[in-house]
Amino acid sequence: MSKKKSRNLFIGVCVAPALILLILFMVIPTIEVFRMSLYQWGGFSNNQQFVGFNNFKLLWNDMDFIRSFQNSILLIVIVAIFTFVIAVFFAAILSKEKIRGSNFFRVIFYIPNILSIVVIAGIFSAIYDPSNGLLNSIFHLLSLETLQQKWLGNQTIVIYSVAGALVWQAIGYYMVMYMSSMASIPASYYEAASLEGASKMKQFTGITLPLIWNNIRTTLTFFIISTINLSFLLVKAMTGGGPDGSSEVFLFYMYDQAYTNSTYGYGMAIGVVVFIFSFALAAIVNFITKRDVLEY
Amino acid sequence: MKKCLSMIFFSLLVLSLAACSESQSANGDTGNGKTTLHVAALESGYGGDMWTKIADAYEAANENVTVELTVEKNLEELIRPNMQAGEYPDVLLLATGRPEGLTETLIKEDGMEKITDVLDMDVYGEDMTVNNKLLEGFSDTLATNPYADGETYLAPMFYSPTGLFYNAGLFEEKGWEVPKTWGDMWALGEKAAKEGISLFTYPTTGYFDTMVGSMLYASGGTDFFNSAMTYEDGVWETEEATKVLETIKKLADYTHPNTVANANPNDFTKNQQLVLDNEALFMPNGTWVVGEMKEAPKADNFEWGMMSLPSFEKGGDRYAFTFFEQMWIPSASENKQAAKEFITYMYTDEAASIFLESGAVQPIKGITEEMEGDNLLYYNIYEEDGVLPAMGTFASTAPVPGVSIGDTLYGSIDSVISGEISVEEWRKQIEEASDQLRPAMN
Numbered sequence: 001m002s003k004k005k006s007r008n009l010f011i012g013v014c015v016a017p018a019l020i021l022l023i024l025f026m027v028i029p030t031i032e033v034f035r036m037s038l039y040q041w042g043g044f045s046n047n048q049q050f051v052g053f054n055n056f057k058l059l060w061n062d063m064d065f066i067r068s069f070q071n072s073i074l075l076i077v078i079v080a081i082f083t084f085v086i087a088v089f090f091a092a093i094l095s096k097e098k099i100r101g102s103n104f105f106r107v108i109f110y111i112p113n114i115l116s117i118v119v120i121a122g123i124f125s126a127i128y129d130p131s132n133g134l135l136n137s138i139f140h141l142l143s144l145e146t147l148q149q150k151w152l153g154n155q156t157i158v159i160y161s162v163a164g165a166l167v168w169q170a171i172g173y174y175m176v177m178y179m180s181s182m183a184s185i186p187a188s189y190y191e192a193a194s195l196e197g198a199s200k201m202k203q204f205t206g207i208t209l210p211l212i213w214n215n216i217r218t219t220l221t222f223f224i225i226s227t228i229n230l231s232f233l234l235v236k237a238m239t240g241g242g243p244d245g246s247s248e249v250f251l252f253y254m255y256d257q258a259y260t261n262s263t264y265g266y267g268m269a270i271g272v273v274v275f276i277f278s279f280a281l282a283a284i285v286n287f288i289t290k291r292d293v294l295e296y
Numbered sequence: 297m298k299k300c301l302s303m304i305f306f307s308l309l310v311l312s313l314a315a316c317s318e319s320q321s322a323n324g325d326t327g328n329g330k331t332t333l334h335v336a337a338l339e340s341g342y343g344g345d346m347w348t349k350i351a352d353a354y355e356a357a358n359e360n361v362t363v364e365l366t367v368e369k370n371l372e373e374l375i376r377p378n379m380q381a382g383e384y385p386d387v388l389l390l391a392t393g394r395p396e397g398l399t400e401t402l403i404k405e406d407g408m409e410k411i412t413d414v415l416d417m418d419v420y421g422e423d424m425t426v427n428n429k430l431l432e433g434f435s436d437t438l439a440t441n442p443y444a445d446g447e448t449y450l451a452p453m454f455y456s457p458t459g460l461f462y463n464a465g466l467f468e469e470k471g472w473e474v475p476k477t478w479g480d481m482w483a484l485g486e487k488a489a490k491e492g493i494s495l496f497t498y499p500t501t502g503y504f505d506t507m508v509g510s511m512l513y514a515s516g517g518t519d520f521f522n523s524a525m526t527y528e529d530g531v532w533e534t535e536e537a538t539k540v541l542e543t544i545k546k547l548a549d550y551t552h553p554n555t556v557a558n559a560n561p562n563d564f565t566k567n568q569q570l571v572l573d574n575e576a577l578f579m580p581n582g583t584w585v586v587g588e589m590k591e592a593p594k595a596d597n598f599e600w601g602m603m604s605l606p607s608f609e610k611g612g613d614r615y616a617f618t619f620f621e622q623m624w625i626p627s628a629s630e631n632k633q634a635a636k637e638f639i640t641y642m643y644t645d646e647a648a649s650i651f652l653e654s655g656a657v658q659p660i661k662g663i664t665e666e667m668e669g670d671n672l673l674y675y676n677i678y679e680e681d682g683v684l685p686a687m688g689t690f691a692s693t694a695p696v697p698g699v700s701i702g703d704t705l706y707g708s709i710d711s712v713i714s715g716e717i718s719v720e721e722w723r724k725q726i727e728e729a730s731d732q733l734r735p736a737m738n
Contacts (some may be wrong), residue, residue, distance in 0.1 A: 039441055040695075042404050042405040042695050043380070043401055043405070044380065044401060044402060045405035045406060045407055046408050047405075055697065058697050058698060059698075062697070062698040064698060065698065083491050083680040104529045121562055122562070125563050126563045126575060128557075129557075129558075129563075129566070130553070130554040130557045130558070131554055132357050150553075150554070150556065150557040151557065152557045152558075152560065152563070153554070153555075153556040153557025153558070153559075153714065154557075154714075155711070155714070155716055204321060224731050237561070237562060238560065239560045239562075240500070240560045240561040240562070242500075242501075242559060242560050242710055243557075243559065243560075243710035243711065243714065244501075244705070244707050244708055244709075244711040244716070245703065245707060257697065257698065258394060258396040259396060259397060259398075259401070260377075260395065260700075261397070261695060261696075261697070261698075261699075261700050262400060262401040262404045262405065262693040263696070263698075264698035265697075266695075266698065281617040
């Protein structure tokens with residue numbers, strides 16, 4: 001065997017297990033989801049009935065699905081914006097300013113990320129409790145009774161309450177990511193800038209942001225994926241989609257239809273829409289944030 | 297080179313496939329002529345111990361059978377993947393009305409074995425047929441005969457009366473009388489409001505299934521109830537249905553303000569706590585709530601009380617909905633005959649007393665004589681004047697995408713209570729869902 005051949009063989013052997021696993025557990029199930037979305041099927045029996053695009057036509061007129069879709073988009077937008085702003089802000093402070101106990105804060109910020117989503121649901125159900133919850137108690141203490149709300153009972157507010165919990169748990173993770181890329185920016189840039197008389201704000205927008213831009217782009221995709229996934233788990237554990245379905249997100253609705261309502265094919269059609277939507281959204285975000293990578 | 301690569305690829309593929317297909321010979325006869333019966337049961341409020349005892353007792357009674365038990369709180373999550381892969385338990389104790397809806401799926405998919413003949417079989421080891429031993433009315437409702445065709449597919453198990461639960465101690469202390477009609481109810485609501493107590497709360501909207509059922513019975517009788525359950529056209533526009541919907545709407549004014557905010561899977565016990573703390577008077581619930589809230593702090597002189605739903609007129613019929621769990625055989629089971637025998641064993645005196653030890657009550661004749669204490673009080677609710685048992689559930693339909701009568705009828709109550717939708721809008725939604733489900737009935 002020539003050297004090149006044996007090298008190729010070695011590469012092939014190394015890659016094969018991962019490739020097989022990928023095909024077996026990712027590619028085939030995904031194709032299966034697309035296939036099943038064209039069928040009417042309850043999930044167990046052998047009578048799968050081919051219905052073409054009928055499931056998708058029904059989706060178009062299903063107001064519950066549209067509401068859950070709106071909720072998901074709202075969550076993605078709110079959670080991404082708030083997490084991003086807060087995480088960058090704290091990352092900049094903790095990495096550039098000399099604050100006593102900055103390591104302690106870093107740990108504190110990161111803790112929510114380690115917690116399971118069910119624990120977070122428990123914590124926030126205590127915070128949002130209508131009578132003796134943390135939030136309403138604080139408003140009472142400050143004599144701001146008018147701001148007290150039924151955080152999980154008011155149908156217009158409940159989705160923002162869910163967003164609050166998601167932001168809270170996400171900040172630490174993204175903060176650490178931004179901090180690590182901020183740490184690799186040479187200090188000399190900031191020294192030079194401050195000698196020239198640039199303010200802290202100017203330094204941030206002129207040096208920090210452009211140099212961590214690539215990192216930010218990556219996290220934008222993360223925001224989309226993790227919000228879609230975590231919002232399902234949180235809604236399932238905390239609100240159960242209620243009151244009256246007002247906090248349902250699309251994955252929750254998909255689960256509800258595929259299992260509880262025994263319309264598996266319809267659920268898979270929702271899965272297809274979610275799949276295409278998240279891919280497209282990530283691609284669009286990636287495309288419009290494209291800049292030349294700055295080298296340093 | 298290419299050949300070499302593809303050979304490696306294939307051998308790996310074969311290896312991984314072989315790893316997937318190892319457990320083929322799980323079911324059926326074992327070597328020594330014994331049948332292995334796979335029983336899957338939900339571990340509910342009664343605990344899992346009783347199932348181990350039942351399995352032991354049955355193995356002792358029937359030497360030809362080994363029982364393999366799966367008892368879990370999240371039973372659906374555990375058995376669903378196996379079932380989709382074709383490995384079905386032989387018998388399941390899993391009721392309808394669970395959030396996961398696995399039992400309903402099997403009904404809708406015609407995946408259940410007909411067990412009408414079990415009713416005529418002798419109870420295992422006794423000379424009485426199952427039908428003769430069962431309490432009357434339990435084997436001819438939509439909950440056991442889901443296709444409304446006279447054929448039984450689900451066996452009734454563990455029944456429990458439901459109704460409005462309250463603190464009897466509080467009523468005694470205040471000298472209030474337990475209301476008999478909705479008129480009394482509103483009067484009591486005003487009285488309680490002056491003391492800062494709300495008349496009503498509910499754990500989650502799911503608990504309305506029994507309450508609305510009782511109310512439909514009370515307002516229109518059995519035939520009316522059945523026509524509502526079989527999605528008859530225009531049934532929700534009748535006077536009887538309107539009475540029920542309007543009453544629930546009126547309850548909104550007397551419902552504890554925190555109820556809707558806590559009516560979710562995470563916080564529903566906070567609503568139940570409202571009754572324990574004397575902040576609300578009544579909640580719809582079942583006898584399991586006593587065990588569920590056993591460790592919770594309670595107001596002084598707290599004492600559980602349960603009443604049937606009030607009647608609409610003075611002297612009118614009152615109903616207490618009977619909730620029961622079901623046992624069934626999937627048609628994919630490989631040991632159907634053994635499974636049927638096992639079901640008849642469930643109604644033996646031996647099995648019933650094992651269940652009763654854990655608080656689970658079988659719907660068999662004479663069972664109330666074995667009971668004592670609190671349980672007796674609840675199960676004797678039908679001894680009260682004019683209180684009738686109510687049973688049944690919505691008829692099964694083929695799956696209809698995006699339409700769920702439960703979500704529409706019960707789930708919307710959150711919106712009705714918080715004033716988001718009017719009775720008129722609510723009725724329209726129910727009627728629409730009914731219209732869509734009617735043609736899908738099996």
